Amino acid sequence: GAGVSQSPRYKVAKRGQDVALRCDPISGHVSLFWYQQALGQGPEFLTYFQNEAQLDKSGLPSDRFFAERPEGSVSTLKIQRTQQEDSAVYLCASSLEGEGFRGYEQYFGPGTRLTVT
């Protein structure tokens, strides 16, 4: 089966523009995660969905960041009024994890590299 896919792979936005980043998880994966990876750093958690429910958004850096997964499959991360500090790679991951066991591995997509000019 296909892995996690993300689009677009690259996005250049002018400061102040809104952007939308899409994630298609592995079919059947209940859980979906978004991470932000700055250059030379490890990924940092943004938000977590279990099916369509957003269970944790504690990592979203500001109220300009918004994520949704309305049907429990595809997810979109939206950034409003982009700022230069938003420039990073945004990674999506999915896993089989559901209720109970939290230790399933996460499978990552190729990421979207966002550059805000």
Next chain:
Amino acid sequence: AQKVTQAQTEISVVEKEDVTLDCVYETRDTTYYLFWYKQPPSGELVFLIRRNSFDEQNEISGRYSWNFQKSTSSFNFTITASQVVDSAVYFCALRGRSNNDMRFGAGTRLTVKP
């Protein structure tokens, strides 16, 4: 709180050398999960291994081996007879049972020279 420390920022070896990547973690959870991921130049994070806190058995997979020691809160990764294709950034990660987020270390950049 969860924390992962990968003290080695960069390592450079010559092909066929053995190399160990260190990972030290902190967590208040008694049940937790440890992971290693590889990020080659293409950028996609590739899952390598998961270890549960209640299973301290070491693991070997081909040229890769992992040494999990709860007493020192370490989960080290050894590549035997390294190859050029092993060149990548390697991340150690931790997820406590009570946490929704997976915490990554800063990564170790491994360069294997021919």
